[in-house]
Amino acid sequence: MNTQRILALLKMELYKIIREPAYLFLMLLFPAALTITFGFAFGDPELGMSFNFMVPGLFAYACIFIIMTVAQSFADFREQGLLRRLNATPMSSTDFIMANILSNMILSMIQVTIVYVLALLLGFSSNSDSLGILFAFLLMALFSLSSVGLGLITASISKSGGTATALSFIFILPQMFFGTFIPVTNTTRVIAGFLPSYYATDALTSIFNGDNLLSANILIDVAFIAIFSIAIVILGILFFKKYGNK
Amino acid sequence: MSETKIKPYEKPENIINPNSEFSIEVQNLRKVFRGKKGYDDVIAVDDVSFKVKSGELFGFLGPNGAGKTTTINILIGLLKPTSGIAIVNGYDIYDSISHIKELIGVCPQEPSVFKFLTGIENIELFGKLHLMKKVEIKDRTNKLLEILDFSKASRRKTKGYSGGMLRQLNMIISLIHDPKIAFLDEPTVGMDPRARRATWEFIGSLKTKSKTIFLTTHYIEEAEALCDRVAIIDYGKIIEIGTPQDLIKKYEVDNLEGVFMKITGRRIMEGV
Numbered sequence: 036m037n038t039q040r041i042l043a044l045l046k047m048e049l050y051k052i053i054r055e056p057a058y059l060f061l062m063l064l065f066p067a068a069l070t071i072t073f074g075f076a077f078g079d080p081e082l083g084m085s086f087n088f089m090v091p092g093l094f095a096y097a098c099i100f101i102i103m104t105v106a107q108s109f110a111d112f113r114e115q116g117l118l119r120r121l122n123a124t125p126m127s128s129t130d131f132i133m134a135n136i137l138s139n140m141i142l143s144m145i146q147v148t149i150v151y152v153l154a155l156l157l158g159f160s161s162n163s164d165s166l167g168i169l170f171a172f173l174l175m176a177l178f179s180l181s182s183v184g185l186g187l188i189t190a191s192i193s194k195s196g197g198t199a200t201a202l203s204f205i206f207i208l209p210q211m212f213f214g215t216f217i218p219v220t221n222t223t224r225v226i227a228g229f230l231p232s233y234y235a236t237d238a239l240t241s242i243f244n245g246d247n248l249l250s251a252n253i254l255i256d257v258a259f260i261a262i263f264s265i266a267i268v269i270l271g272i273l274f275f276k277k278y279g280n281k
Numbered sequence: 282m283s284e285t286k287i288k289p290y291e292k293p294e295n296i297i298n299p300n301s302e303f304s305i306e307v308q309n310l311r312k313v314f315r316g317k318k319g320y321d322d323v324i325a326v327d328d329v330s331f332k333v334k335s336g337e338l339f340g341f342l343g344p345n346g347a348g349k350t351t352t353i354n355i356l357i358g359l360l361k362p363t364s365g366i367a368i369v370n371g372y373d374i375y376d377s378i379s380h381i382k383e384l385i386g387v388c389p390q391e392p393s394v395f396k397f398l399t400g401i402e403n404i405e406l407f408g409k410l411h412l413m414k415k416v417e418i419k420d421r422t423n424k425l426l427e428i429l430d431f432s433k434a435s436r437r438k439t440k441g442y443s444g445g446m447l448r449q450l451n452m453i454i455s456l457i458h459d460p461k462i463a464f465l466d467e468p469t470v471g472m473d474p475r476a477r478r479a480t481w482e483f484i485g486s487l488k489t490k491s492k493t494i495f496l497t498t499h500y501i502e503e504a505e506a507l508c509d510r511v512a513i514i515d516y517g518k519i520i521e522i523g524t525p526q527d528l529i530k531k532y533e534v535d536n537l538e539g540v541f542m543k544i545t546g547r548r549i550m551e552g553v
Contacts, residue, residue: 040412043406043410047402050398050402054438115393117395119389120387121410122358123359123385125382
């Protein structure tokens with residue numbers, strides 16, 4: 036692993052997000068549009084569902100979409116012969132994947148900031164102090180690791196960028212329906228228990244409710260997110276090194 | 282009395298022969314792609330042996346599908362051979378590929394550049410991957426851009442580049458770190474005649490800087506004009522090797538195309 040190489044690749048990844056309209060829309064404008072839509076649609080308490088209840092799910096939802104962009108980006112790079120070209124340099128796969136993890140962590144921070152600021156403007160109120168908010172942001176960075184891992188797995192089994200986009204929904208949809216802003220029932224909670232987004236949303240809900248950051252509920256959620264994220268990203272790296280880097 | 286410990290001999294960083302006069306040594310190299318169910322195996326490289334001297338411009342000549350790119354891909358570590366020996370700058374490809382990657386520059390057949398970056402940003406990225414300093418990258422980039430008359434276009438995003446421009450950038454990227462050995466895989470395909478001539482001149486100029494160049498091409502005139510020696514490959518086998526002049530003389534023909542035709546009964550360009 037080499038810092039100069041990782042930083043050079045990180046810069047390239049960040050340029051991609053800024054300069055490619057599709058990525059810019061999906062990563063930054065989409066979470067913003069979603070927050071505004073939900074803010075206006077559920078801002079009225081008479082509807083029965085409060086916007087406050089949905090904001091933690093929106094945080095997680097924004098980060099889930101990293102699966103699609105990572106999968107598409109890696110598959111595109113492979114299709115365009117860029118991975119082969121990079122592999123012919125002294126760069127290691129670890130340098131490349133590390134740069135991707137860092138760029139997506141930065142991205143998740145930006146996404147969460149957009150969602151948070153817009154939610155506040157639309158009437159979201161949190162009982163958490165600034166330390167709690169900072170903790171929520173860091174938790175999302177950790178959660179984004181699992182999305183990078185799932186993106187790598189998707190890219191490894193996809194032959195093209197288009198296929199990767201479609202296949203990424205295998206991981207996006209369950210996390211969206213059973214682990215974000217859609218309320219879980221006793222039945223769906225069983226499925227949700229296997230999804231990191233459920234724990235991320237649950238932890239954020241507790242944080243925004245003003246619970247103690249060291250409470251058992253939050254710590255258990257954090258432990259699950261950490262275990263899921265690290266296991267998935269390791270699995271993603273192994274998958275990608277074996278099948279996806281050709 | 283205490284025993285004197287003798288330090289075991291250590292090979293300098295896995296190098297096999299640091300004083301070898303050859304940059305590339307290939308012996309009985311073979312690559313078989315296993316056919317999927319119902320399909321036959323494909324022998325892409327079949328018992329190929331050759332040596333390339335340091336500072337030599339070596340041409341690997343043959344029709345499409347002859348095994349040129351597969352051979353390059355093995356030598357640069359992108360493919361594992363089925364059997365055989367391959368040594369690059371004294372390093373074995375099996376256990377020292379990371380050392381090899383530090384010494385080589387690779388210009389792939391299909392131009393692969395990041396479309397959302399400008400030409401210069403692409404060059405800088407690859408310079409940094411080779412751990413060059415910022416000043417070094419800038420100096421070398423300016424030099425290469427000037428030689429290939431590419432300075433103006435390099436400031437634009439590569440998305441709008443023509444095929445020929447992409448190929449020129451492709452080659453600049455591969456040479457940014459001033460590699461000891463350059464693998465140029467069909468570097469001039471799709472270039473207009475002017476750009477092709479400029480590239481030829483540039484490749485020729487590398488020879489004077491004691492660089493070893495491994496050039497694959499199916500352009501006969503390119504090989505004849507540039508190469509010190511050529512190997513002609515067909516269906517994965519090397520069918521002839523020598524200087525262009527010696528081969529032309531040996532087969533009593535006008536050019537290398539004639540050599541290929543005399544041996545195989547086909548034209549090299551037929552497979553293109």
